[in-house]
Amino acid sequence: MSDVADASLAYAGVRRIEWADRSMPVLAQIRERFAAERPLDGLRIAACMHVTTETANLIRTLQAGGARVALAASNPLSTQDDTAAALAHEYGAEVYARAGTDREGYYRHIHQALEIDPDLVLDDGCDLVNILHTERTDLLDTVRAGCEQTTTGVIRLHQMAREGALRFPVVAVNDTDTKHMFDNRYGTGQSTLDGIIRATNTLLAGKTVVIAGFGYCGRGLAERARGMGARVVVTEIDPVKALDATLQGFEVRPMAEAARRGDVFITVTGNRDVIDGVHLAMMKDGAILANSGHFDVEIDVRALEELAVTVHRGVRPQADEYVLADGRRLVLLAEGRLVNLAAAEGHPAAVMDMSFADQALTCAWLAEAHATLAAGVHDVPQEIDTEVARLKLASMSVEIDVLTPEQDDYLRSWRLGS
Missing domain, CATH: 3.40.50.720 (NAD(P)-binding Rossmann-like Domain)
Incomplete structure (x- = not known):
């Protein structure tokens, strides 16, 4: 089912994925919640993302929520072969990624990930969404919604939307405060x-x-x-x-x-x-x-x-x-x-913890809300952004103030002056 470079690297990949997981407490909490609530039960998710240890922990979280996940690499030079092997052979994901593959292999892998006939798609640069709209239009009727992780991808999606080409709703996860203010x-x-x-x-x-x-x-x-x-x-x-x-x-x-x-x-x-x-x-x-x-x-x-x-x-x-x-x-x-x-390992796991928490919670929201969204580019609901920030602060043992009832009333009223 998968196409990875070396299955024998799986054990080393598991160790690295677990190491990254130590710095991703928000995503770990969401994984526990997903395992209990199963908000993605029966859904098929195709993803085109950097195949790194941090992404692996997002995939594990989606699986805990009940999803079947197929992952293709969004950049051949960022693929970690041990992570790909671990996801395919230890965590049960379908993975199509090899470090350093050529352009033909890159696009072949995206096509292979789409063979699961996805309900939801996760993209990192809009290549997967682009292929759906150009070469795999036969799958468009089954795709309910998607998420985009990068500034570049969001730019491309807005252009598609302006031209009336985008056929399903895509949430710009990149534009949430807990993503672009910290990850970027x-x-x-x-x-x-x-x-x-x-x-x-x-x-x-x-x-x-x-x-x-x-x-x-x-x-x-x-x-x-x-x-x-x-x-x-x-x-x-x-x-x-x-x-x-x-x-x-x-x-x-x-x-x-x-x-x-x-x-x-x-x-x-x-x-x-x-x-x-x-x-x-x-x-x-x-x-x-x-x-x-x-x-x-x-x-x-x-x-x-x-x-x-x-x-x-x-x-x-x-x-x-x-x-x-x-x-x-x-x-x-x-x-x-x-x-x-x-040339390095990408963003530290501690900051990807927030970005991928946004992704996971948005996927769960889309599982229910997709039918209410028109084709186009949408924002992540504010409550998801706030929840991720709250969980991150709690994981860092940081406390903040809470409005008193009087303060809350003051902010909600236009009648009260100086």
């Missing part, structure tokens, strides 16, 4: 720098780090790079975000100017060709190029290949060196794919 900011901020440091062993202190995009991911990166002693330059197209970066003390410049100055470049925009051939031609010797946007289109790798006269593959793990005609060397990390998952 703290998770991406830490894990991206972790991947860059592992791949290059560079010292960030004293370096000029150019960050393309100042959404939640860019903010987290800028904060952490500055905390490690880097000079941070931000590039943006959004005046409000550029102003935000400026008032936080970051230098804001167009990429055409930043390209000449940067030592390390990190793209987190969700768009293509953010660093193009013109920018690459300006960069200084030894510049490091990394991407933490979902797809490998933010850095124009084809232009880099055309500029290079020599390419040294694997100068370090997940680092390729491109030598230009004048002898300058540019170092591309993780082939321009997600550096935090290809």
Whole structure:
């Protein structure tokens, strides 16, 4: 039923999954609740997500709720083969994922995951939803609803909805506060720098780090790079975000100017060709190029290949060196794919605890609410976001104040003045 690289890795995968589970107390509580209440009983869920230990604990939670789950990888370089083996051979999921598979294998795996005729879909970048609407339209009538985990995927879904192409409701889990405020900011901020440091062993202190995009991911990166002693330059197209970066003390410049100055470049925009051939031609010797946007289109790798006269593959793990005609060397990390998952282990489990708690509770809500939702992009109900935050605070032994009845009345009334 599954397609994984090596079944003998399953035991090692179980150990790593259980290690991650220690830092995911909210999801563990939801798993216990699901096992008792079975809110997903009989449902088939197809997922296209990063096959990591944290995702494995989400899959276990959905299974505890009664779901049959088929999982395909959303990025070949992020797949952990031991995790895939454990899910397939120890936890009873259907898994289609091999680290480093080619483009043909990537899409074949998504098609295989869809063979369960899903009732619900979970996506990480909108590729699975895209295939449903282009190549597997025969399954659209059976899909009740879905969830999307990434900024890039939500952008694509909104475009589908605007064009009237989206055939079922999809909940933008990415847009919940307990996802984008923490996963995107703290998770991406830490894990991206972790991947860059592992791949290059560079010292960030004293370096000029150019960050393309100042959404939640860019903010987290800028904060952490500055905390490690880097000079941070931000590039943006959004005046409000550029102003935000400026008032936080970051230098804001167009990429055409930043390209000449940067030592390390990190793209987190969700768009293509953010660093193009013109920018690459300006960069200084030894510049490091990394991407933490979902797809490998933010850095124009084809232009880099055309500029290079020599390419040294694997100068370090997940680092390729491109030598230009004048002898300058540019170092591309993780082939321009997600550096935090290809060169490191992705977000810490403690922050994915919230994101995947959002996913699990939203799936349970959709099991009942899907019939009331029109085709299109929907928000996660506020009560789910609040519940996840409450459970996370409790797991950290953090207490907060509670409104008195008088305070509650005051907030609810417009008649009371000063």
